[in-house]
Amino acid sequence: MWADGLKKFIKAAIPPVFWLGVWQLAALLVGRELLLPGPLAVAKALAALAVTGNFWLSALMSLLRIFLGLAWGTAAGAALAFLTHFSAWASALLAPAVKVVRATPVVSFILLVYLWVTRAAIPAVIAGLMVLPVIWGSVTAGLAAVDPQLLEMAGAYRFSRLKTLRLIYLPSLRGHFTAGLLTAFGLAWKSGVAAEVICPPTLAIGSRLQAARLALETPELFAWTLVIIALSLALERILRLLLERGERL
Amino acid sequence: MIEIRELTLRYGDKTVLDRFSIDLPDRGITALSGPSGCGKTTLLRVLAGLAVPERGTVSGIDPKRTAFLFQEDRLLPWRTVGQHIADVLPRERRGEVPSWLTFAELEGEEGAYPAALSGGMARRLALARCAALGGDLLLLDEPFAGVDEERAGRMLERLRGLDVPVILTSHQGAVLERCDAVFRLDGPPLHTQC
Numbered sequence: 001m002w003a004d005g006l007k008k009f010i011k012a013a014i015p016p017v018f019w020l021g022v023w024q025l026a027a028l029l030v031g032r033e034l035l036l037p038g039p040l041a042v043a044k045a046l047a048a049l050a051v052t053g054n055f056w057l058s059a060l061m062s063l064l065r066i067f068l069g070l071a072w073g074t075a076a077g078a079a080l081a082f083l084t085h086f087s088a089w090a091s092a093l094l095a096p097a098v099k100v101v102r103a104t105p106v107v108s109f110i111l112l113v114y115l116w117v118t119r120a121a122i123p124a125v126i127a128g129l130m131v132l133p134v135i136w137g138s139v140t141a142g143l144a145a146v147d148p149q150l151l152e153m154a155g156a157y158r159f160s161r162l163k164t165l166r167l168i169y170l171p172s173l174r175g176h177f178t179a180g181l182l183t184a185f186g187l188a189w190k191s192g193v194a195a196e197v198i199c200p201p202t203l204a205i206g207s208r209l210q211a212a213r214l215a216l217e218t219p220e221l222f223a224w225t226l227v228i229i230a231l232s233l234a235l236e237r238i239l240r241l242l243l244e245r246g247e248r249l
Numbered sequence: 250m251i252e253i254r255e256l257t258l259r260y261g262d263k264t265v266l267d268r269f270s271i272d273l274p275d276r277g278i279t280a281l282s283g284p285s286g287c288g289k290t291t292l293l294r295v296l297a298g299l300a301v302p303e304r305g306t307v308s309g310i311d312p313k314r315t316a317f318l319f320q321e322d323r324l325l326p327w328r329t330v331g332q333h334i335a336d337v338l339p340r341e342r343r344g345e346v347p348s349w350l351t352f353a354e355l356e357g358e359e360g361a362y363p364a365a366l367s368g369g370m371a372r373r374l375a376l377a378r379c380a381a382l383g384g385d386l387l388l389l390d391e392p393f394a395g396v397d398e399e400r401a402g403r404m405l406e407r408l409r410g411l412d413v414p415v416i417l418t419s420h421q422g423a424v425l426e427r428c429d430a431v432f433r434l435d436g437p438p439l440h441t442q443c
Binding site: 149150152153156157158159163167168171 | 297299316317319321323325327328336337378379382
């Protein structure tokens with residue numbers, strides 16, 4: 001039992017230790033902290049950041065903005081998917097627009113949106129714009145895959161529209177929606193932080209990242225990048241658990 | 250009497266009903282028998298208003314007041330046995346769920362999901378759901394497929410006890426023997442035999 005636990009621990013520890021070693025070796029070879037700081041320097045920078053109130057406030061505000069974007073993008077994407085699925089007119093008008101949004105580079109959107117809304121609102125707008133087509137695509141695919149035999153049964157058994165939605169459409173969409181939401185979350189996170197870097201609001205991870213770059217504080221730049229990765233992985237895990245729990249209910 | 254006159258229906262190039270006429274009783278249990286693919290299911294679907302014929306008339310029934318049992322069970326994988334029954338009952342009749350489970354001999358399975366049911370159990374659930382929905386006429390497409398003869402006989406008697414006219418299709422001799430009237434059809438296409 002104990003030996004098994006140790007084996008598992010060693011197996012899990014080898015990849016990060018290996019990559020930390022590669023990082024340290026590369027830092028030693030480069031020999032300049034400005035270009036490539038080693039893991040220890042980054043850990044020190046991270047520790048120094050973590051004791052400041054600004055660090056936590058910046059992370060919290062970034063999270064709030066990105067979740068706001070995820071929320072509106074998901075709601076709008078799902079609503080548009082239902083609209084374009086059930087109305088040929090809506091599909092003819094809106095589907096090409098959503099496809100254009102999907103094909104537009106995030107940087108173009110950031111610069112355009114900068115003209116229209118305040119800096120603080122840009123990350124949420126951008127995250128939502130990136131999420132919308134992904135959710136639209138996955139919900140549209142889910143709607144197209146709903147079993148027509150079940151829909152015919154619902155009609156024959158005189159289910160109301162609301163009942164058909166609750167008992168057939170929504171459960172049928174779960175798989176597509178879950179996959180879409182997980183993909184959309186990653187996009188929201190990356191695009192939201194990118195928007196914060198390009199149009200920095202007062203309190204934001206992206207603003208701190210940009211400030212570190214301008215001050216040539218490369219260890220801090222790495223530390224913020226680590227924070228972004230850690231938050232992304234942790235939140236994706238939480239989201240996945242929540243979705244799995246929702247599926248069991 | 251349910252009067253069917255000159256029904257014609259095609260699926261693409263395939264003619265399934267060819268000026269088909271027949272009078273069916275509007276009481277008791279009536280069986281339609283015939284080779285697979287002869288058009289029995291299509292005829293039932295027309296009676297239920299689920300298929301629209303190119304021409305012809307049906308009188309003596311209101312399709313909106315029929316209950317149709319599909320040839321496939323069409324159960325919802327995410328709903329339990331009890332929920333399948335409750336889903337077709339109005340709120341004030343939800344208390345009837347246990348009696349419909351008894352009807353289908355599915356007592357004790359109320360919380361089970363379709364994936365946990367055998368083929369025969371799923372068929373009985375689909376039949377109970379259709380019967381619970383009710384109406385002026387039950388249209389049952391192969392209601393006892395996969396159900397053993399003894400149990401099918403018991404369920405047929407329970408159907409009779411509902412006092413609602415039934416038109417069913419079946420290949421099972423033991424089922425046909427217990428019906429009040431049996432019409433042997435030939436096709437495809439289903440046509441009026443002189």
